[in-house]
Amino acid sequence: MMTKAIFSGFGGQGVLMMGTSLAHSAMSSGYHVTYLPAYGAEMRGGTANCTVAIGNEEIASPVASEPDYLIAMNSPSLFSFQTKVAARGIVFLNSSIISDRPSRSDLTVYSVPCGDIAQDLGNTRVANVVMMGAFIKKSGVVTPEMYLKSLETIMGSRKKGVAEVNRKAFAAGFDYIKD
Amino acid sequence: MAKIIFQKPKSLKEKIFHYCPGCGHSIVHRLMAEVIDEMGIQGITIGVPPAGCAVLAYNYFDVDMIESPHGRAPAMASGIKRMLPDRMVFCYQGDGDLAAIGLAESFHAANRGENITVIFINNAVYGMTGGQMAPTTLLNQKTTTSLAGRQTLLDGYPVKVSELFSQLEGSAYIERCMVNSPAFVNKTKKAIRKAFECQKAELGFSMVEILSACPTNWKMNTIDSCQWMDDVMSKVFPPGVFKDVTKATKKAAEVPS
Amino acid sequence: MNKVLMSGNNIIGEAAIRAGCRFYAGYPITPQNELTEYMAEHMRKAEGGVFIQSESEVAAINMIAGASATGARVMTSSSSPGISLKQEGISSMAACELPGVIVNIMRGGPGLGNIRPSQGDYFQATRGGGHGDYRTMVFAPATCQELADLTMDAFDAADKYRTPVMILADGMMGQMMEPIIFKSPAPRVYPEKFMLRGAGSGKSKFIRGLLLDPIDAEEHNWKLARKYEVITEHETLCEEHNLEEADMVIVAYGTAARIAKGAIKRLRDHGMKIGLFRPITLWPFPELKLRALSAKVKNFLVFEMSTGQMLEDVRLALQGYAHIDFHGRPGGAVPTPAEFANVVARLYNKRD
Numbered sequence: 010m011m012t013k014a015i016f017s018g019f020g021g022q023g024v025l026m027m028g029t030s031l032a033h034s035a036m037s038s039g040y041h042v043t044y045l046p047a048y049g050a051e052m053r054g055g056t057a058n059c060t061v062a063i064g065n066e067e068i069a070s071p072v073a074s075e076p077d078y079l080i081a082m083n084s085p086s087l088f089s090f091q092t093k094v095a096a097r098g099i100v101f102l103n104s105s106i107i108s109d110r111p112s113r114s115d116l117t118v119y120s121v122p123c124g125d126i127a128q129d130l131g132n133t134r135v136a137n138v139v140m141m142g143a144f145i146k147k148s149g150v151v152t153p154e155m156y157l158k159s160l161e162t163i164m165g166s167r168k169k170g171v172a173e174v175n176r177k178a179f180a181a182g183f184d185y186i187k188d
Numbered sequence: 189m190a191k192i193i194f195q196k197p198k199s200l201k202e203k204i205f206h207y208c209p210g211c212g213h214s215i216v217h218r219l220m221a222e223v224i225d226e227m228g229i230q231g232i233t234i235g236v237p238p239a240g241c242a243v244l245a246y247n248y249f250d251v252d253m254i255e256s257p258h259g260r261a262p263a264m265a266s267g268i269k270r271m272l273p274d275r276m277v278f279c280y281q282g283d284g285d286l287a288a289i290g291l292a293e294s295f296h297a298a299n300r301g302e303n304i305t306v307i308f309i310n311n312a313v314y315g316m317t318g319g320q321m322a323p324t325t326l327l328n329q330k331t332t333t334s335l336a337g338r339q340t341l342l343d344g345y346p347v348k349v350s351e352l353f354s355q356l357e358g359s360a361y362i363e364r365c366m367v368n369s370p371a372f373v374n375k376t377k378k379a380i381r382k383a384f385e386c387q388k389a390e391l392g393f394s395m396v397e398i399l400s401a402c403p404t405n406w407k408m409n410t411i412d413s414c415q416w417m418d419d420v421m422s423k424v425f426p427p428g429v430f431k432d433v434t435k436a437t438k439k440a441a442e443v444p445s
Numbered sequence: 446m447n448k449v450l451m452s453g454n455n456i457i458g459e460a461a462i463r464a465g466c467r468f469y470a471g472y473p474i475t476p477q478n479e480l481t482e483y484m485a486e487h488m489r490k491a492e493g494g495v496f497i498q499s500e501s502e503v504a505a506i507n508m509i510a511g512a513s514a515t516g517a518r519v520m521t522s523s524s525s526p527g528i529s530l531k532q533e534g535i536s537s538m539a540a541c542e543l544p545g546v547i548v549n550i551m552r553g554g555p556g557l558g559n560i561r562p563s564q565g566d567y568f569q570a571t572r573g574g575g576h577g578d579y580r581t582m583v584f585a586p587a588t589c590q591e592l593a594d595l596t597m598d599a600f601d602a603a604d605k606y607r608t609p610v611m612i613l614a615d616g617m618m619g620q621m622m623e624p625i626i627f628k629s630p631a632p633r634v635y636p637e638k639f640m641l642r643g644a645g646s647g648k649s650k651f652i653r654g655l656l657l658d659p660i661d662a663e664e665h666n667w668k669l670a671r672k673y674e675v676i677t678e679h680e681t682l683c684e685e686h687n688l689e690e691a692d693m694v695i696v697a698y699g700t701a702a703r704i705a706k707g708a709i710k711r712l713r714d715h716g717m718k719i720g721l722f723r724p725i726t727l728w729p730f731p732e733l734k735l736r737a738l739s740a741k742v743k744n745f746l747v748f749e750m751s752t753g754q755m756l757e758d759v760r761l762a763l764q765g766y767a768h769i770d771f772h773g774r775p776g777g778a779v780p781t782p783a784e785f786a787n788v789v790a791r792l793y794n795k796r797d
Contacts, residue, residue: 029622033450036624043589044450044622048476048560070707071621071700074783232643236511246651252641254514255653257537260507263499267511267519268641270495271468275643293507296500 010065012150013073015090017058018082023137027080028059030141034151034159035063043068056085063150080144082137084109101144103136119147119186126181135178142182153183197221199230201250210410212367212400213242216309219377221249223384233276234268236261240282241315259290262297265304276387278305284314287323287347301358301392305383308349308395311402312421319405323347326424346424350397354430360392362431366399366422368414391433399425448624453592453614456625457548458483460596461520462491464630468512468519470497470505474527475560476616477550481522502527506534513543514652516640518600518633522548525566526557535609536575540654544603548612550619553777561777562617562700567754570613571728578666580673582610582680583727585698589623597630604635606676613727617700617779682725683734691720693744693793696735696759698724700779701748707782708789717793727755732762739766744796746770746789750779
């Protein structure tokens, strides 16, 4: 098994946290994993992205040739990365702010209005966790329990109550994707 | 019984100085060794000599020493002192070493208030390399690279290190001295002692700038050199105490809490 | 043993502190700032630990030289242009036989270049970099686990041979996160006689590299050369991957080796017999191992994120016994495994 995902969006949308929390839960689940963020001047323009590769064996390259998943939190991300996604790959779109759709017809698209869902939960900042709920449900790379545990570990030092909000956000995203 | 009134300081090795006749290095070496002896710190002193005429200082001082690349002595001394705060650490630097190539290192060591002592020999010329212009070369002074004399338009101005460093909040004690007369030599020794005491009391960066003759590269005899220091050099680089926090610290210590 | 997920820059810092490093000086430069920041936070928490943000890379290397002389384990880090500035001090440390670890998180060059991952500093790292007849040992990790292990090993090697040791990684490795386990470092062995701590009641010492008498200096140079010979004989490290029945061997290190592995995996599925030879020590270069390989493999492909630097060492090692191709991506360009696989496949099909 080898799963590769690109998370991309505006700086401040918590895109890097999406990657690190997935990487952490993959590690806790016993997989090999590599997380690679875009860094430096590239980030200064206000966009952020990261790649996570998860596998049963040693990860050869941290640079993902053809990611199976693209999680686009804004329109520029969709346009930047849709051409890189593997044939018949899966794209998750933050449909709260992305009205466009991929130009490739082989991709499966899940539109998740994670911004709106987060707003309904009373905290727009957890849109990323909503999206992770949807992603984990569909990809099944790690169990929801393992993911939430990692999320809590990563956010550990932050305010209490955050864990509860995150749980709710994750569940909302998870349930949004129908089996 | 005969009374010994003068002898070689313990902190100097049995070596004959290689310095030219009339050079100030040998005088300053001796003064430092006397101070080290008097303070009883020979066994806990670590020195960092420069690149320049005094590069062989480790042949003379009988204390632990380590060579640094040109100008980097204050950086190296910072590393040493931070790891061994109870040792006495000094840099011995010339004007090219401290005020040209190593200005960043000395400036920032002073600014960080590194608790080290810098002995700064200012002879207004590059000695070891054969008499080129130094950052402290005076206006109109002839050197092998300022043949018509230092010109402001071409070469800028002599750098006044003591004045500069005394402006830094990290510096604790800055004095400029000369070694061209017995009275001045005695005064210089007192300044060196005070600088070391300043370090011992952990007050921060201390530096003694010492105007020192280089008859060879000044192309003067030793007597003229000493005279020139009085008449010309000391007018551009006036001796005196530029910074002294020891008094303020003493006063503060006396105030009952 | 607990696995932890950390970024490469942080791993180097943590491994260094665990290995007993107690003095770090550095100057900010991308893409290694996280390491400097990690040391600022954690070195000051370590018992007896000192962190100085230096005024320049030049000052940093001399600060660690001073601290090293006192007997402390020391480290500095930078990225390519900053490593150029440190060369004066590295040469001086080699001359004075001062141990220390220098981390180079390489970026695109020459000049200011860019901040993308690159491998353009191979010559600088393996040829000494500064002036004079000296070498620095160079470790080239390719995974986060190796960043941890080799950082610890670098301190031991630096002590053992009393020489500066370089960790040569790139911007990607500095930023990348992977789960790792920190091994327990071995107890430090470093005789007090090499430390400069004040003479006490004993004889004073001096540490120097200046030897005005050419015969003394010649002897010192030969002494260093003998040391480098011992290192060359005993300290080479390499990884051999998929070499059984390989018709073609890719030679690559660090990030390039990982991209090559990804490419090999793809091509293996198409029946192409391609292996990887990955030097882990770049100096000493695992020359004999590579040469031995030429007895059965006649086609080699050197892949570097540069215009071809390690290529020269591969040529020296193979001595004309095999055909060598080269693929380079300098200036911070990083190919994907798929792109590189296309290059490899083309050459594989053309091979003798």
